[in-house]
Amino acid sequence: MSPAHHRRPVPLSKAYRLLNHGPTVLVSAAHNGRRNIMAAAWAMPLDFEPPKVAVVLDKATWTRQLLEGAGTFVLQVPCAAQADLVQTLGNTTGAETDKFAAYGLQTFIGEHTEAPLLEGCVAWLECRLLPEPHTQQTYDLFLGEVVAAYADERVFSEGRWHFEGHDQRRTLHHVAGGHFLTIGQPIDGHQLPH
Amino acid sequence: MSPAHHRRPVPLSKAYRLLNHGPTVLVSAAHNGRRNIMAAAWAMPLDFEPPKVAVVLDKATWTRQLLEGAGTFVLQVPCAAQADLVQTLGNTTGAETDKFAAYGLQTFIGEHTEAPLLEGCVAWLECRLLPEPHTQQTYDLFLGEVVAAYADERVFSEGRWHFEGHDQRRTLHHVAGGHFLTIGQPIDGHQLPH
Numbered sequence: 001m002s003p004a005h006h007r008r009p010v011p012l013s014k015a016y017r018l019l020n021h022g023p024t025v026l027v028s029a030a031h032n033g034r035r036n037i038m039a040a041a042w043a044m045p046l047d048f049e050p051p052k053v054a055v056v057l058d059k060a061t062w063t064r065q066l067l068e069g070a071g072t073f074v075l076q077v078p079c080a081a082q083a084d085l086v087q088t089l090g091n092t093t094g095a096e097t098d099k100f101a102a103y104g105l106q107t108f109i110g111e112h113t114e115a116p117l118l119e120g121c122v123a124w125l126e127c128r129l130l131p132e133p134h135t136q137q138t139y140d141l142f143l144g145e146v147v148a149a150y151a152d153e154r155v156f157s158e159g160r161w162h163f164e165g166h167d168q169r170r171t172l173h174h175v176a177g178g179h180f181l182t183i184g185q186p187i188d189g190h191q192l193p194h
Numbered sequence: 195m196s197p198a199h200h201r202r203p204v205p206l207s208k209a210y211r212l213l214n215h216g217p218t219v220l221v222s223a224a225h226n227g228r229r230n231i232m233a234a235a236w237a238m239p240l241d242f243e244p245p246k247v248a249v250v251l252d253k254a255t256w257t258r259q260l261l262e263g264a265g266t267f268v269l270q271v272p273c274a275a276q277a278d279l280v281q282t283l284g285n286t287t288g289a290e291t292d293k294f295a296a297y298g299l300q301t302f303i304g305e306h307t308e309a310p311l312l313e314g315c316v317a318w319l320e321c322r323l324l325p326e327p328h329t330q331q332t333y334d335l336f337l338g339e340v341v342a343a344y345a346d347e348r349v350f351s352e353g354r355w356h357f358e359g360h361d362q363r364r365t366l367h368h369v370a371g372g373h374f375l376t377i378g379q380p381i382d383g384h385q386l387p388h
Contacts, residue, residue: 020235021367021375022216041214044238046250046333054248054335056240080381087383102388135329139240139337141248161369173215173367173377175355178385181215183367184378187274189281191372194296 004108006152010123014159015149016045018077018123019053021161021183023171026076026089026121027055030114031069037099037118038063039090041174043075051146053127058140062095067129068136072113073144077123079155080182081168087178112147122169123151198302200346204317208353209343210239212271212317213247215355215377217365220270220283220315221249224308225263231293231312232257233284235368237269245340247321252334256289261323262330266307267338271317273349274376275362281372306341316363317345 010018019025022044028037042056053075057064067073078086089099100107100116107116110126117124127144135141155161155169163170163183170182204212213219216238222231236250247269251258261267272280283293294301294310301310304320311318321338329335349355349363357364357377364376 017370021369022218022235022238024216041216042238042240044216044236044248044250046236046335052333054238054333056238083381083383084386085383088386088388091385092388097388103386132329135326139246139248141240141337143333159370160373161375163375170378172381172383175215176211176353178383179354180381180383181355181357182378182381184364184376187277187366187374187376189277189279189366189372189374191285192278192282192297194282194286194291 006154007150008153010149010151012051012146012149013049015051015125015146016048017159018125018149018151018156019043019045022173023077024086024174026078026086026118027057027063027073028076028115028118029063029066029070029073030116031066034066035100035116036063036066036094037089039086046143053125053144053146055142056140057142062093067142070114071129072115073127073129074110074113074115074117075125075127076118076121077171079122079169079171082120083172083180086172110148122155122171125149200348201344202347204343204345206245206340206343207243209245209319209340210242211353212319212343212345213237213239216367217271218280218368220272220280220312221251221257221267222270222309222312223257223260223264223267224310225260228260229294229310230257230260230288231283233280240337247319247338247340249336250334251336256287261336264308265323266309267321267323268304268307268309268311269319269321270312270315271365273316273363273365276314277366277374280366304342316349316365319343
């Protein structure tokens, strides 16, 4: 059964929930026949609807150059089964080597971007760059509007994550140096009386 | 034994690690004798050293007004024991009622800001606003430089989180509507051969 069998569109109004709990993401972009994918712990939602995102991309990264050229990018949410891959994609450059070929990565094509979407992740957000040259240059901070979103229905459906019984599909939350924490148990907060 | 007994300064070079794994934060600010605290899931590190942060604050929030007036704010990282409080602080306004008095909140004073720091959290970052009027107005996005940081040594020391045996001090990661996930188990990623 192909991984695509479990991939479902997420309504744009719920797309922020794919990033709301703060997972480390993979950022991919493609331009003029070149493509790349990198790890980024510094990404977050920026608005509900239309959904927007913010992500920090160092000036040294090849992905940043491709993203600026294409005006589009993809944020994807990797999972515990991909911890080695995430660490590797965060510590190698794609400027000289195609990481997809080097590591045998399987990808699929989105609806709105040229950027490759990585199989095995648990969520994907196709984004259109919202150009803000000052913010990009001064803070390495890139803003985007989410134009399509998808998730693995085994762990995200009806607007909620549900990882029980899927430990290998828990999202990764990077601390430093390849040391991650996976997301844990649910807890509901209730309004206090005052 | 007072909670302060476990509070330790975090070197500024390691301050980003308090937010790197994507926890929901509480934002506090004080100005002209008024103070407030609110919940924000959309916060992230923005730079290593000097450490910077980014946080989204809706125009309707009272904390935003105080922060803009004071030019300083505090991000603090709450934990599982505070789930009800975080949900409550995220769903009440402090414009008319002092939330600290209403909910009996214990605070302490930082070194660089007027903003109150909430006891019972597991990390605190005192920040100086980096004024960016266009970004603030257009995207509700506020940037700050971290000028001091502290953590509860029971769960963060030597630049690493270690929650084993401290389930009630695990960080909270909001999904939506008061539904949180707590942070889970560590996993180390290793570089793949290619």
